[in-house]
Amino acid sequence: MKAGATEEQIQHVVDRLHQFGLREHISRGEERTLIGAIGDERVLRSIPLEAVPGVEKVMAVLAPYKLASREFQSEDTVINVNGVEVGGKKVVVMAGPCAVESEEQITTIAEIVKGAGALMLRGGAFKPRTGPYSFQGLGDEGLRMLAAAKQKVGLPIITEVMSTEDIDLVAEFTDVFQIGARNMQNFMLLKGVGQTRKPVMLKRGMSATIEEFLLAAEYILSQGNLNVMLCERGIRTFETYTRNTLDINAVPVLKQLSHLPVIVDPSHGTGRRELVAPVSKAAIAAGADGLIIEVHHDPENSMTGDGAQSLMPEQFSELMKELQRLAEAIGRSM
Amino acid sequence: MKAGATEEQIQHVVDRLHQFGLREHISRGEERTLIGAIGDERVLRSIPLEAVPGVEKVMAVLAPYKLASREFQSEDTVINVNGVEVGGKKVVVMAGPCAVESEEQITTIAEIVKGAGALMLRGGAFKPRTGPYSFQGLGDEGLRMLAAAKQKVGLPIITEVMSTEDIDLVAEFTDVFQIGARNMQNFMLLKGVGQTRKPVMLKRGMSATIEEFLLAAEYILSQGNLNVMLCERGIRTFETYTRNTLDINAVPVLKQLSHLPVIVDPSHGTGRRELVAPVSKAAIAAGADGLIIEVHHDPENSMTGDGAQSLMPEQFSELMKELQRLAEAIGRSM
Amino acid sequence: MKAGATEEQIQHVVDRLHQFGLREHISRGEERTLIGAIGDERVLRSIPLEAVPGVEKVMAVLAPYKLASREFQSEDTVINVNGVEVGGKKVVVMAGPCAVESEEQITTIAEIVKGAGALMLRGGAFKPRTGPYSFQGLGDEGLRMLAAAKQKVGLPIITEVMSTEDIDLVAEFTDVFQIGARNMQNFMLLKGVGQTRKPVMLKRGMSATIEEFLLAAEYILSQGNLNVMLCERGIRTFETYTRNTLDINAVPVLKQLSHLPVIVDPSHGTGRRELVAPVSKAAIAAGADGLIIEVHHDPENSMTGDGAQSLMPEQFSELMKELQRLAEAIGRSM
């Protein structure tokens, strides 16, 4: 309560708490009176207590998410994607081009990344682009190319879904839905994929706090889909040398607060090819369960302008060998 | 080009420019060679020149948006919303509750804000909420209540649309579509409202640069809908005392770079009732064409938890009088 | 306390509070136990309670500054600088070049800004520059030139002091010490100027929260120098179009939390000449007590590279007239 809060104001807050099924605990300090709310304080999130006369600040004690929390489930969630386990002892690398450009392109790259040890194939058919005049992806044609590559090469697929209207279509082809950073708070889309039972990789929004990230996951979980992976892909800061600032702290934080698997995207997290290898190693060392890496055999001719962050095939193979040694040094495998 | 770039690399870049219909202009400095691209360099945005061997950095000279720019249209866009002109000499205030809660609530508030001089009624029927357990709005029922209030009180309506699937429904009732900050880069939604001819108020994303904001507007404009208003509603920074940091610089910047009307949201831009009045005045003084302000006659019992930033009716009336004087002092009217 | 905190751990925290002269107030919730500390909790800032076993989070209720707060002093501080009152009804404009370059330059500009209505002359003799190869100011020679201009033109002077070693020297010439943004947490320097009785204008650090800003002011106040003005000059955010993001919210926040005068620097806060006028107006409308503006009669030949944000004399005169009208509209004068 504010410094000069009256007894009536204090009583009024207490009455409000009772209305919401909470009990109060009043603590009168020398300068301020503190009113503790006892019960499931999550209901406080949806009532505007700060609008009540005399109230200075409302401070939350409990996290606002539940199903996503370690307190709710202490053991790690392990998600089975066509036999590939994400969240277990094995570090899983997903790799592929930014966008699907042709059946030949995606199949070639699929073979390359599988050869180097990747366990899943990434590739965008629907591409969220900052401006309307950029290549927007091949759409359902791209999905069909992904499916062809999957059949030939034998890697499960992860691809982005951008709209509730496309969920059924994308579900036909993909093994894992990707929700992009720009859609992390597209709540309709979260609910939509939450109503399926297909695994979802949710990317952290560019300016989302860790709490908001877990709340976005909670949207999916609360619809009954428990197969959610969290992907740290860099946040927006004042630093301009890199495209984003990869939040390495978030990796152990997410592992502590949540039981969901944590994937790191060093390609978007740095935006520069020469930084992908060191930051991939850092992510594994920090405890990430997997990586999603852009690889292109001809980045200069890629269609998305993201070529500058794609690894060349030989760079990817080299990195996979280094990651192998690193994973073993910390008691994991690849 | 990088310090040691070879002649072959330079020639290769030149060949690439030719492929895209551009001409080159080579400038050999003492430490670096610079290659200027002559022609519509916007095509460069979609090709990954930074992935070409020998290239150090690609620097853009032109803005990547076109229809939104002052260079494309020098005179101000004025949008007519049922007789209310937005972007003209008159400063337009839109006001109302965060969310529609009942027909009585929205009608009561509509009368209050109209009485104080507001020219448009705001109120959310579909509410984007950070967590899945918060009140999500009354949906189409809320739209009907808005329509009832409009009929009784006679103010045009602005309300949020959150999903492409709801565009037709919302269009039936609203006079202006609001695209929320979290959806500023929901490109499917932007295209969807771009295909209508109804005015759109696009809110700046929490971590969107001014350039990205204008590119999001360009998505709508490029579909043929030229009735776009830009809304500055605060950006996310390290400061935690306020909910967001209202970017006052953005007001004159947007007016200079673009011909579109600029609205400011001091309620979300500060998150604190006691800051709404001073920041509203600042916005008008900086050149904003309008304001969108949360007003509630009973904030303590509002359903969204945003009550702490809603003005009380008498505060709103008082503010409107002050804004009137201010508008006149800078040669505008209200 | 953490979810599973034991009775021993709770008792241990209570014992710790007693050690520091505080009393406890225990509130046992369903999932967590809360321990309120009763007494002057400021002592908690300096003891590492979060390091105590079982403690989850320490939440501060009181502000950590005291002398700077409105609770300590409810009426506005008005600082008298050679007859110019800062913090009163009159809005005070300080203007001048970024750096003192010659006696002729500073005198010419002093006459210009005085003629347009400025009440104080700014100009740097010691210049903090990002790189070591840039012009670092004329030092004590520059101070002498300032003094000459003051004598001729009759405006009080404000100039930056960058080092404890220079305090005595600068004090000889200046009427107000300026502490630059980069030195906002140079605590030795704060203590140094705190030991004088000369007015100090403290600029907010580029990434300082409002709380840290007030704590920096507290350093000066706690040494006995009560003549402190706070200067908002823009914070660092992800936006790159402007040099800094002027935090307009901070103006009314500082006025509410503190009794100290608030000055705004639209030149550094925007970094672009064409934004200085609209943002100056916004600052006054938001309640600022003054402005500090860069003016140069020949910006192209200025020595600091900051010419791009300096107003030309006629622009400054024009702005002063507009500010006059604005100040009157909000019940102040100039």
Next chain:
Amino acid sequence: MKAGATEEQIQHVVDRLHQFGLREHISRGEERTLIGAIGDERVLRSIPLEAVPGVEKVMAVLAPYKLASREFQSEDTVINVNGVEVGGKKVVVMAGPCAVESEEQITTIAEIVKGAGALMLRGGAFKPRTGPYSFQGLGDEGLRMLAAAKQKVGLPIITEVMSTEDIDLVAEFTDVFQIGARNMQNFMLLKGVGQTRKPVMLKRGMSATIEEFLLAAEYILSQGNLNVMLCERGIRTFETYTRNTLDINAVPVLKQLSHLPVIVDPSHGTGRRELVAPVSKAAIAAGADGLIIEVHHDPENSMTGDGAQSLMPEQFSELMKELQRLAEAIGRSM
């Protein structure tokens, strides 16, 4: 140049370039004219070209630092601190308490960290504290305690210097000067330690870009002191769960742009004890040359309030073993 720049304006810019000993290279595009400056464009940093009529934007091609750059010196700088090599193959861990509290405390901790494999002892005698009422360190008494611990235990010392006036005093006792984050742009202090020949560990400012960080290092180098280590200690972002956001990208970026050794501070970079181990591992995996870690045998009774981020002795020993395995897996030693 701006879209409508005249021939006179173009010629005027060319004349300006000639004045500064540069040559021009004019490239006339369809919408804009580009003027390339040939020669050492660093001089452009100090002249306000953006203030010249007709100029739209000045874009820098070269980095503004020189001595700190890889282009200036391609091989890694290795700094010898009393026999400990920083920047070589061996990863160097510096450890100790936040602040020196007593001779017994610092000696006890020195023995603990040495036993676990640390090669240098950290401990603050002069402490920069956000507020004036917090413990400010033991000053010269603290320095003497550090010296006593050094003598007994045999580890070189690193400790902070906060003021030019203290440089000589601190130099008497310390082996490495630490410049804290808040003083990264205290240019007087940078010049001061630059005039000694003692190694300096420069911490990155909370909101400093990588370029500004290297420019701050350049201040020291330009005075003739080439023994500079760069320390990434977390930057300020919107995320509040952690005290700072450790910028892991900065580690490989600094190694690429500069030849100076890179140290990481996971204690301040996270602010939470439980994150220190995973982030330490990430730093080594990303290529850091060393770590500086807070260790305290009795964090609950530490005097600085930073206890929450200090490792307990057994945690530190455990971490050192893990780091050993990791270092070997990436071809380094400890």
